[in-house]
Amino acid sequence: ETVINRIAAGEVIQRPANALKELIENSLDAKSTNIQITVKNGGLKYIQIQDNGVGIRKDDFSIVCERFTTSKLQKFEDLSSISTYGFRGEALASISHVAHLTIQSKTASEKCAYRAQFIDGKLNGPPKLIAGNQGTQIIVEDLFYNMNVRKRALKSASEEYQKIADVVGKYAIHNASVGFSLKKFGENNDIRTPVGSNQTDNIRTIYGNSIARELTEFSLEDDKYKFKANGQMTNVNYSTKRMNFLLFINHRLVECQSLKKSIDQVYTNYLPKNMHPFIYLSLKLDPKNVDVNVHPTKHEVHFLNEEQIVEIITAAVEKKLLGCNN
Ligand code: ADP
Ligand code: MG
Incomplete structure (x- = not known):
């Protein structure tokens, strides 16, 4: 069963840029106004995305990585949005099958943040209480550590990074009022668009x-x-x-x-x-x-x-x- 899940997950998550795209969409869905991304080794070693959105409640940690579990389809009519957003409730589950996934989050109604690790769709121990601001931080490490074939099929770290920068830039233009930043770990920002910007300014920032x-x-x-x-x-x-x-x-x-x-x-x-x-x-x-x-x-x-x-x-x-x- 784990192998089948892993293969299915590898279909959904094909490369670092692809995982990041799903994470960005989640942060936008969570009404974030600021999204900060840090990567190592073209995202193969490490992707971190920090947002200031609504957060995930402690009680929901146990289900966010279950396949086909989503908080976003409330009514039957909402099912039609599957057609735009694809197979819902699959992204985090998939990532947890092909990488080491850590989620830290705080909602407005909770006093503290919680942090937990996930393996193959499940919590690896109960969420731990920690200090933190409202919003969600997701860390994806060692992508495809358990899928050597997929890993070998990827391009170099610098090419994977280019794909990541491409995705971030495009989302920053489409969501111009949201602030975005992207950097390699320990370096300066490669992309930074301010909160409340406009599309033309962001096109200028990103494409010149x-x-x-x-x-x-x-x-x-x-x-x-x-x-x-x-x-x-x-x-x-x-x-x-x-x-x-x-x-x-x-x-x-x-x-x-x-x-x-x-x-x-x-x-x-x-x-x-x-x-x-x-x-x-x-x-x-x-x-x-x-x-x-x-x-x-x-x-x-x-x-x-x-x-x-x-x-x-x-x-x-x-x-x-x-x-x-x-
Ligand atoms: P989907 O986005 O289709 O619902 P995902 O696997 O991408 O499925 O995410 C699962 C659930 O985890 C979401 O429905 C949402 O409740 C929660 N979630 C994921 N990322 C975030 C985030 N950045 N902020 C708040 N909630 C999140
Ligand atoms: Mg999603």
Whole structure:
């Protein structure tokens, strides 16, 4: 049974950046306004994430790492949000099967913080009382210590770190009002975005001013297919060799090749040959219309009326590019 759980967990958690993405989403779900991340060895040795969110009650420590246990689905209708957030209640459980997991947390209503370690989905001893501020600190150590094959398949620590920085940067842009920081243990911050910042400033901080100064905001709402889209796109004065496409669907960082290619195609008429834009796009769809069969870790999503929605967004982008803004 442990082996099966471990294999399943290895499917959900494929690399450090992937584990961190789940942890960031948990901190955001917990209404944190400040999220600080420290890693060692590209996250393979150590990932620490500290937030100032609502915290985990002492009594809930025993269940947070049980598979399919979540505090986030209260009503039956909430089940539809599975389609955006994937298989819920799987992240911490999975991490505890493939790494050493320590959780420290304090809620507003409790006087003290508690700290506990987890192994294979279970508490390794009762939570211990300690001093601490409100919020949650999660430490993931020795990722894949029990999965040598997976460990060998990973890239170098510096490449894994790049993937981590990429994820943190994108979430910092999407959640601009939340403060984010990322650093390697014992070093200075590589990323730091202040609490209460805005998207353009965070794009400047993370991707540089050459992008930030050429951005145009766009937003659209469609009644027929019931979606909203808003974002930032570079104009014709900016271009790059590899397209930067930051896509969030219902606040989850995802990939969607059809949308990416379609938007990129528009720019080919306006940019030098083989050059591409920077696009940040937040798309809000009815959760019922996002394909539940795509596993969240595969990242690539499909949704109902994809072709039509892609076409509408692409047309809006083209209109903006042409400057006929109506
Ligand atoms: P899910 O996010 O799908 O509910 P997870 O395995 O990611 O499942 O987390 C399990 C539960 O642990 C969450 O439902 C939540 O109650 C609690 N939890 C995890 N991380 C945090 C956090 N940073 N702050 C507060 N609660 C958390
Ligand atoms: Mg989660």
